Amino acid sequence: MLLYLNLDGEGPPTSEQREAVAASLTTLDRAYEWSHEGLLYSIAYSPAYFERFEASLPATVDLPAPTSLSDFETPTFDTQDAVVHLASDRADAVLEAEEALTGQQERVNGIDVEARLTDAFTVDSRRTGFVGAGLPAQNQNAAGIPDSKPVPEESPLFMGFIAGFVGNQATEEYVTLDEGPFAGGTTKAIANIRQRLDDWYGEQDYDERVMEMFSPVHAEEGLVEGVGANLGDNSGIDEMLDDILDQAREHARVGHAQKAARANRDDDGNVRLLRRHFESTDDIGSDQKVASLHFPSLQRGISAFEEVRRAMNGTDVTAATPAVRQRVNNGILEYIFTRRRGNFLVPPRRHRVLPSPRPT
Incomplete structure (x- = not known):
């Protein structure tokens, strides 16, 4: 669950507000074990929150305001002051x-609030969602x-x-800030993505879906079985990068993962990125159920996320072959639509309560 929050009032937070936030978070600490069987949570702050202060963030924190990262997306930017992310195996x-x-x-959980x-x-x-094989099918x-309800029962994704x-994820140590007043923290980019999968399942056969999700070679060599559990901890995508343009010319497609x-x-x-995405049926602003995805990504600086997202556009691939267009045959861009995006700083625990830009 993601709770997007606006701080009451104008200007910097008051001492009373800091006391309330500290007490509320401490209540969660006391009530639940810090684990997937208890409760995992974080609180993060936006560039708009830090604009409440006269001082600016130090150069060690790469936290720009959210922006459009392709010519064809027009997301609404999440500029709320903060976001709380709650996660557990127990709903x-x-x-x-x-x-x-x-x-x-x-x-x-037995503790006074x-x-x-x-x-x-x-x-x-x-905003809510779920993680786990079988849940998208349900x-x-x-x-x-x-x-036709084509989502496989064993799939963790729509x-x-x-x-x-695991082998294609950054480590927590890698994405942790290692200097400055927020050392021990990280940055979080969060997008909400709408999925339109009629053509994904209706026009593409299984091998074509493998090509567009992973790479053409994954399909050509039969590397993926079913939902891909046979790949183990690593999709093998690093071996598919050097000749990406040649693959696109030969197969008239390029893979999302390889881009x-x-x-x-x-x-x-x-x-570089530690992704924490989860599926959802949220249609933000209405009660309609839609196939969607909440995509939190952790990295040392937001610029790293932006570079990876821009690489997904595959502009060099579209220049290399007319078969790959801005969205068509270009990974999974034809089927996903970014509706929201926000950037946040996750402070280390010692500064998690309404921090100033340069805490001591």
Whole structure:
């Protein structure tokens, strides 16, 4: 669950607001074990929040305002002051924590609620989702998915494949800021993406979907079976990067993963982004169920995320072959539409409560 929050009032936070936020977060710490069986959560702050102060963020923090990252997207920018991310294997824990933070519970998991996050903030947007094989299939009665219900039972994604392979993810250590007052923290980019999968399942056969999700060679050599569980911890995408233009010319398609991976490695071959995406049926602003995706990404600086996202556009590939166009045959761009985007700083624990731009 993502709770987007606006701080009440103008200017910097007050001491009373800081006390309320500190007490509300401490309540969660006391009520739940810090684990996937208890509750995992973070609070992060936007560029707009830090504009409340006269001082600016230090150069060690790369946190620009959100922007459009392709010629064909027009997202609404999330400029709320903060976002709280709640996660657990237990849906009841997430919902109880939300109720404690927003004043709907006086006790949470046996602990008294002494203060509420809403004593300082107003909730602007509530967004929910799910993670796990089988859940997309159970929730595929949503706009954007064919009536034939094609999502495989074993898939963790509406698009029918595994993503977020361990070997294709940055480590927590890699994405952690290592200097400045926010050392120990990280940055978080969050997008909300609408999925329209009628053509994905209706016009593309299985091999074509493999080509567009991974790479043409993955399909040609039969590297992917079913949803891709046979790939183990690594999709093997690093081996498909050097001849990406030749593959596109030969097969008239380019893979989503191979485009992004070109920018998602540093000079030493380390993965730069730690993705924490989860599926959803949220249609932000309405009660309609739609196939969507919440895409939080953690990285040392937002610029890293922006470079990887721009690489997904595949502009060099469209120049290399007329078969690959701005969206068509260009990875999965034909089927996904960015509706929201926001950038945030996740402070280290010592500065998690309404920090100033240069805390001591």
